[in-house]
Amino acid sequence: MKGTGGGMISPQEAAVRVQANLAARRARERRFRAYGRIAIGIALAFLVTLFVSIFSKGIPGFFQHYVTLEVALDRAKLDPVGDLSVQSLYDGDARGVLRAALYEATGASGRSGRKAAGKIISAGAEQRLRNAILDDPSILDTTRRMTFAVDDDVDSFLRGFIKRETPEQDRRINDKMIGYIDALQDQGLISFQFSDYLIFGSASRNAEMAGIFGALIGSLLTLAVCLVLSFPIGVATAVYLEEFAPKNRLTEIIEININNLAAVPSVVFGILGLAIFIGVFGMPRSIPLIGGVVLALMTLPTIIISSRAAIRAVPPSIRDAALGVGASRVQTMLHHVVPLAMPGMLTGTIIGMAQALGETAPLLMIGMVAFIVDVPGGVTDPGTVLPVQIFMWADFAERMFVLKTSAAIMVLLAFLILMNAAAIIIRKKLERRW
8 A cells, every 4th residue: 555655555554544544434424324314303303293283183173063952843844845855845944943942952032042042053954954854754743852063153162262251242152152052061962073064065165064075076086087098098108118119319209208297397287288178178167077187197207107117127038938939019018018017007007196186286277176065976077176175175264164174184195195005005915026
């Protein structure tokens, strides 16, 4: 070994220098590991903070307050025509029947007292009563204990968001309502239970009645359209580009553009869908069909890239063996290469679908932010999707919408985790090591 002056040094001196450098390198390695652990710790801290914030608000969002009333189901008032048709039930006096039960439970009297008591119960109680009669007409002309959601202001008061100590003129509920609520609680008629409106309800301006069922069905229909379009087109494109396309400048340009499309912001695909499908072809806005097509355009590059990687991972010996026994190139691909690459293709497709499930920006551009109460029955019915429903709820001021927004985010996260878990399981089950 040479010294700093260019002369040779003894083996002992060389050993000392190597030992000194070795200690310095090990110290640098320890510092590098420490920096990595600190970075992971910071990332985990942010993740834990995010989950704690969402779960602390989301779990209460799955529950709400209900009031139980003894309802006298007078057939003459509720079904004036007597044919149990929907129109007859709508013409009936369901509101009057419910208010009579409420006045009985609270002891409300006088015009102002009854007006205050009437505000305790949700505006959706009448529809709940009609649905109960449609499900079981035999309950007419009987008295039943039935449970109805309370108004969102009453729910906020019972949760403590509206303080009793606040001056009456600054509260959304007055002293009489508080007195009636206390009376109902003393009788054990108010309960805090799982909200069936959240899971089975649809869009509503009344926070206590708002639910995600319509958006959930809209998301499933949109993803179905996206999957039907993007998976076969993406796999076919990957097979052609990887196995059959000539290696020339045009193919290279196509491959570069596909790789670049995977990095294009999703809102650009929304603008594309707005311009072509709605602007040029005049298709209706806010339907799962258009949403699925736009998401398919956005997901295609991901599926193509992952499918090409899966095809490339199949050993050349598989192709050589098939060609050697007389199979054509198409037979080699369809019977040997594609089945062996399918686990990787499915993994990429599921990850692409999970990404599409959480997308909001492109769907906002094609009008899926519309307020739609009905649950879509097909891909051409107006509908919305879960991320857009969350986006809309986040803009509402009522306190219960804050809780329901976090609860809906938890449902969306659960779907995303399930889809990613499915991708991992498929890869573990079907992958082969060569």
